[in-house]
Amino acid sequence: MDNHLPEAFRMKMRLLLGEEEYQAYLASFGQERYYGLRSNPLKLAAEELLELAPYRLAPVPWCPTGYYYEESARPGKHPYYHAGMYYIQEPSAMIPAELLDVQPGDRVLDLCAAPGGKTTQLAGKLQGQGWLVANDNSLDRVKALTKNVELAGIRNAMVTHETPDRLAARWPEAFNKILVDAPCSGEGMFRKDEDMIRQWEKHSVAVCMGMQAEILRDAAAMLAPGGRLVYSTCTFSPEENESMIAEFLRQHTGFRVVPAPAAHGFVPGRPDWAAQTRGADTPDEAEEQTAGAVRLWPHRIKGEGHFAVVLEKDATPVASEPEPVRLESKPAKGRKGSAPARTTAPDLTPWEQFVKDNLTQPLPGTPVMFGERLYLAAAGSPPVAELKIYRPGWYAGELKRGRFEPSHALAMGLSRGDARRVLALPQDSSRVIRYLKGETLEVAEAELECSGGVSSKGYVLVCVDRFPLGWGKWNQGMLKNEYPAGWRWV
Structure with a gap:
């Protein structure tokens, strides 16, 4: 060459x-x-x-x-x-x-x-x-x-x-x-x-x-x-x-x-x-x-x-810290669900209920809403002042009509021990590829790992070995696939 x-x-x-x-x-x-x-x-x-x-x-x-x-x-x-x-x-x-x-x-x-x-x-x-x-x-x-x-x-x-x-x-x-x-x-x-x-x-x-x-x-x-x-x-x-x-x-x-x-x-x-x-x-x-x-x-x-x-x-300190301009943040234009951050406190009850029902512990970060989307911003993050923000923090999911739908990003940021329902598949299982392709899986109730006395029905963290891949929703032996279309195995 x-x-x-x-x-x-x-x-x-x-x-x-x-x-x-x-x-x-x-x-x-x-x-x-x-x-x-x-x-x-x-x-x-x-x-x-x-x-x-x-x-x-x-x-x-x-x-x-x-x-x-x-x-x-x-x-x-x-x-x-x-x-x-x-x-x-x-x-x-x-x-x-x-x-x-x-x-x-x-x-x-x-x-x-x-x-x-x-x-x-x-x-x-x-x-x-x-x-x-x-x-x-x-x-x-x-x-x-x-x-x-x-x-x-x-x-x-x-x-x-x-x-x-x-x-x-x-x-x-x-x-x-x-x-x-x-x-x-x-x-x-x-x-x-x-x-x-x-x-x-x-x-x-x-x-x-x-x-x-x-x-x-x-x-x-x-x-x-x-x-x-x-x-x-x-x-x-x-x-x-x-x-x-x-x-x-x-x-x-x-x-x-x-x-x-x-x-x-x-x-x-x-x-x-x-x-x-x-x-x-x-x-x-x-x-x-x-x-x-x-x-x-x-x-x-x-x-x-x-x-x-x-x-x-040089480590010489400045005489005084500049006062940051705190204006309304602007999410990225053209992004689905884009909207200014809320100026009034949103009702986070559906999110809090999701955490209680599906996770073993609270998650770090300050809740921030962009339209219907909920993010968890890291403590001490710099103020946004009319900047183009694509993600203000960890994307948790969407609040829709009184219910919360978790995001794929939320699943990927969890560990196996964070979820109350887990399906752990070995890396050589054909069902791993089928899950990554977006297919519905047959899953026996006995295969689920449930903690905290929760029922088997509901959101399941699907893992390869102990590493999260995404969400599924289990009901009566079937796991509805929640793996996002744009991420699927080709």
Whole structure:
């Protein structure tokens, strides 16, 4: 496939790398690709996935929850994928979230989040504590992002689709951890996806640089004193990497680069490339700091091309906290059931009755209504001020005409022990696939696990082994399938 590389790209890479390493890079196009997935800590420990997976896994050295798998394994065609037990992700793409060093209780923003791989990785590190905002300014991409948030069973995430400048105006210094996986020219993905080569020829590096600079500026405004920001791209271009960071540091003197460990075959950033881009013989002070970044090259590691740098904001506290503007929130336009958040307290009796009848314990979060839809917002979530909110929290279900209908997202965020009625099917059961296809199942009453003295009739949490797949409604030996049509096994 290296024959398809644009000549301008070839000339640039030969100049940057030198002939010997350039040839090693070209040779990587004739080598096998590496495929990866991450276990979901919200569902199970990484070691448990090793025991349960019916295919061979090998650890990704820079990600404790990451594994390589063989292409023939096809983990996306296994019921465990539909249980949200893992996320399929290119191995190099796992490094930015690792460098962000998220801890339980952090306030985290994934600013360019779709389709959600890094969002799910960050949520796993939070372990349900603190809160996470996942944002993307494309409505179509936000839909994929939301599905992955729900599949992973994330309870403490808000999904927005806004421009970074609007978020920055309303959430100044609101986050102590921010990930900017910036839109870029995608040179690091040429080996993986030939379409990225065609896109590179259409979209100039200069256009990407303009977007990146604006996103970084707005991210800096949303980072709290002492907070950490990770900027990453999947391109080799020094203009979008070292030069971008050097210019950011010149304009934001309260930031510094925290050197990332150059382990696992990673190589340090290249201040000299930034200086060359500027037309200088030697790097200046800002460019020198970019040596603390890391570059991932496909001829040096088992993965594709990537760049990442850790930025830390000075810990000097601000004189006073800005008073947030608290206006009526606006859900995403075009979303089924969209409506402004209620200004009067809704009658939550049907929801409370559902919890009493079907769950073993109350659930965390503050109830928020968008039309008929009920969400559970994480404690301490940032205020919404006329922002485009796609999900203000964990989507619980709908209040309709005095009754409550649970959502699929609610089922995916539960554990087996949270439900009063459970049907646990082994992963090799044909009924698992039939359930995922939306079929009604014959289920003997004795197969149900009921707790708290409830009758067998009612909502059942259907699981593969001990991991939730979705809802069913049992009555007289038949399980009516509640698995959503858009999620079904094809």
